[in-house]
Amino acid sequence: MSFPNPAKAVKLVLLGEAAVGKSSLVLRFVSNDFQENKEPTIGAAFLTQKCTIGDKTIKYEIWDTAGQERFASLAPMYYRNAQAALVVYDITKPASFLKARHWVKELHEQASKDITIALVGNKYDLVEDENDGDTLRKVSVEEGQKLAEDEGLLFFETSAKTSYNVNEVFVGIGTKIPESSAPTGVQQAGNEAGRIDLTTGAASTTQQTSGCC
């Protein structure tokens, strides 16, 4: 398989409270799949996925992290050198939105200056069918939008379950990310001829481009 343009490697980190759907968003993006009651991530999970936007190919190097608070001591290693971050919350859980605010603050203070951050309100499927009263939704679209505007973030409401808006998040990040933000030595890594991917098994989807766009 060959790519016309060198794939640009982008380190993307997912942050957010436990059980908001971080791993599910990744599973949807990488394998176009959904698993009900996905197991909690312990430590971190690593995946890669190529994504073509126009004539640009991006290879996302995805760092999916554990959501429970005590794992946060590992976080600086996660977002070190990250060019993109998904800060995920559950639109039916107000506490998870509060946590998202904290992550945004932390990223602005600690991560690299030109990091592209997307704020993602997940589990849209749970509120989709509600015709009135919005009983399950606990975080309004406006609240999310406001935080995103104030902090200069991309904003999406998504459903990993129905796949609503999931690719858009990754395309959105890929579009917004500054051309020069990849650290030297990483930028060309995806373009070596005849290279062999280490990926095996269920995760061997890195060569797909269809998962995106």
Added chain:
Amino acid sequence: MHQRSESNYSNNYSLLDMYKEDSEDEQNTLNTSKLDSINQQTTKEILNGDFDRYGFKKVSVHSSITNETYNDWFKEYAEFLKERKTKWVMLLKSNGLQVDSEKTIPSRFPPKSDKVKKLIRKGIPGEWRGSAWFFYAGGYEKLNKHVGVYDKIVRDTKNLQNKDTDVIERDLNRTFPDNIYFNGSLRSNQDGTPGKQKPQSQEEEKNSSPMIRSLRRVLVAFAHYQPQIGYCQSLNFLAGLLLLFMSEERSFWLLVILTERIIPKVHSKNLEGVHTDQGVLMLCIKEYIPSLWSILGKTFEGEVLSEDKILTKLPPVTLVTSSWFMSVFVGVLPIESVLRIWDILWYEGSKTIFRFALTLCKTCLESEEFQNAKPRKKNTELEQVELFQFMQSFPKTLINPNVLVDNCFKKIGGYGYGSISQDEINKCREFVAKQRQKLKNKSNSVINPEMNAQERRLLTGDDDIHDVYGFNRSIMSGVAWNNNISNKMKKRFSRKASKSSLV
């Protein structure tokens, strides 16, 4: 010593008991085990069905193992299991322990000996596992000191609601969704009726499987009993696996034994035990698998981590290997391999985790995929991440536990990972913990250890103080590393050099 006789722990439960959806007194179920089906399923039923002996889906979404691969392996393995059972029956009989019939589950086992150890390493019969684990881990001693304690905690915590119970609730249905005892909807799917979606309402929640209710009680009770740990994600997998093999009360006490004695502080609030054990593992990799260390023992910037820096700047691969310790390989390896490691763990102790972690590292390193990919070694961060991805997915394909166990204990030039003694591990742990403590005292003497990373940073304005990537300074120079391992390994590698490479 073992006052709790078989009658107290009658094992005559059947699967039917598990699916009685009536609301009988839950306390009655506290002292009963959940799984007795292991022996009842024939090899043929397993080969033709979708589930394994323990109720897990044979074909997991997490691995590339197909039904054909599974069956090819299991056909052979089933024969091996029969042979092992015969050996165990003989062992028990020769020790004067009664095994009346096929169905008998012994509550007592022979005292520890080389012979027993050998048998353990080849696997405990599935239906005896719970009983044997409990016996060899010192479960009876623990239980006899705490008669009635578990029941009392369960009563006391019945309506407890706090931060821990909140995370526990979120994780209950996310524990073994591939297992028929944990996920009732798999059962109805099998019957051809549409499966239930995950419980949303309280009404539905009450109808969750008995196993989920047991898991809730064990985890809540544990968080209450061990407040310095509370609830830590991964404990759900540990408690869940125990519950498949023994009663709630016994599961609870084995979880206590595991977190107190075997992997202390690994689940504590600051995960200090994770950092300690990963430090030990990294030092072991450096000593035992130098070729892998040359790839992994670097920061993403390519900085080679010298011995004195390992403990202060754990290499990023520890983000992968730390889950091997926290979950004790649950979800890392296929279930049969996990169970074989657990057989050894409860008998031999924590060195088992290090031995198998090293075996896994070595197996990854020697895999065809890894060897083929090696020439493009440029050491970019992307390449390291691809390596991590491989190290996470590859172990899930290692379907034959016998190969894994053999690789762990085989000796080359007189040494193997089985040569790492518990004493060495204990010394290394002590060494690493001490060094980390020193550094901590030095770096942030004003900082309360209870503070989280963010609070520490706020207080010190120093980004480098957190646990993994902190301590930039090289105040560790002149570290006297464990000479025992070093000398032994020097010998090993000088012998190895004259032989052909490892298989």
